[in-house]
Amino acid sequence: MAKNIIVGTGFSGMLAHLILGDGATVFGATNTIEIQGAHRQFLLNKLLGAKANSSTVLKNHLQKMQLHDRLIAGGNGSIWGGFVNASAISDTARALLKSAGIYLIPLRYHQTGSIDSKTQIYQLQLPLGRVLNPADLITQIQEAYLQTIQVLPDGQVLLQWRGLKSPHIQEQACESLVLAVGVVQLIDLLYRSGYLSNGDALELSEYRYQLRPTFKGAKMQENAIVIRVNILRGLLHFFGIQHYPNFFSWCDRLIPFALDQIFWNEKVSRSFFVDEGALSTSVGKQDVISQFGDSVHYCNLRINGLDANQFLKNISPSIIGLGMAFVDQKTPGPISNDILSDALKKIANEE
Structure with missing residues (x-):
């Protein structure tokens, strides 16, 4: 029996690993291209980024609602921008990042290819200017896809899992389980384990998001958080390249175009439900509501x-x-700052 098991190798899994140390076993995917049962239902890939698959029992019948399942080492963190609101993280959080070799880099065109409207957004980087990929900091990963969980009479949690290329089910009990998986995989795991069933109602929320072309010198939108990326950095991110080469930084001085990622101070919610083995949205309402999930x-x-x-x-x-x-x-x-603070509160008991 293991004492602590972490399931997930994205940003949340990395944080749990950093806080708990090597005494915790990390379960997760490192190469899901050949995973049994893989499909494209909730796929999120970029042309030049590391390729992953999705694997869920639940089908995707969502309308005007985009959710993602990215089973690969690093999760969404293998293709993200690495941004964090530095004004919202504690000294303890800063110390944790520093101890892992993670640097807080202010947004500057020549360093990150971006700026922000409030000068409080930073980029999480590893040495040599690389955007943080959580998989780089998890020392050992048990190749596993968590099939189900159940609670034993003595309070232990039993995990039923399989290798990525094998249908053979294995079992492992633990005293404490950290589920650091994505939203879709969490919902599907609860469904596979019998804790969710047809008819159950679900809800998610996000701040309204908009992507808008602009010029680097244009005035930024007020009453919103804006991350402005130069057009070259934007294209690299679109294709899944996290590193920003110095050559691009030099070329960027000649190009006036940029993209604004606008996070409006307006939170929206979206309801959906489990319906006959699928995630579905309410029929008949999709023509009067906007797209949900674009912010990721x-x-x-x-x-x-x-x-x-x-x-x-x-x-x-x-x-x-x-x-x-x-x-x-x-x-x-x-x-990411909300997730970081939450991890320290739950695992390290930081108030």
Whole structure:
């Protein structure tokens, strides 16, 4: 029996690993291209980025709602921009990042290819100017796809898992389980484990998001958090390249175009439900509501009116959830600072 198991190798899984240390076993995917049962239902890939697959029992019948499942080492962190609201993280959080060799770099065109409207957004970088990929900091990963969880009579949590290329089910019990998986994989895991069923109501929220072309010298939108990326940095991000080469920084001085990522100070929610083995939105309402999920910062999962943290606690107090599903984002913009603060609160007991 293991004492602590972390499931997930994205940003949340990396944080759990940094806080708990090597005494915790990390389960997750490192190469899911050949995973059994892989499909394109919730796929999120970029042309030149590391390729991943999605693997869920639930099908995707969502309309005007885009959710993602990215099973690969680093998760969404293998293709993200690495942004964090530095004004919203504690000294303890800064010390944790520093101890792992993660640098807080202010947004400057010549360093990150971007600027922000409030001078409080920073980029998380590793040495040599590389945007943080969480997989680089997790020392050992047990190649595994978590099939189901159940609570044993003695309070231990039993994990049923399989290798990425094998249908053979293996079992592992633990005293404490950290679920650091993405929103879609969390919902599907609860469904596979029998804790969700047809008819259950779900809800997510996000700050309204807009991507707008502009000029580098244009006035930024007020009453919103704006991250302005030069057009070359924007193209690199679009294609899945995280590093910003010095050559591009030099070329960028000659190009006036940019893209604004606008996070409006307006939170919106979207309800959906489990329906006959699929995630579905309400029929008949999609022509009057806007697209949801474009920010990829959807959070605060509620299940039948109960927030995801309490839902897991009702299953077992030995199960902790980390990630977007388990935080109610406080301000528009990056959500990584919310996840970082939540991880320290739950695992390191920081107030």
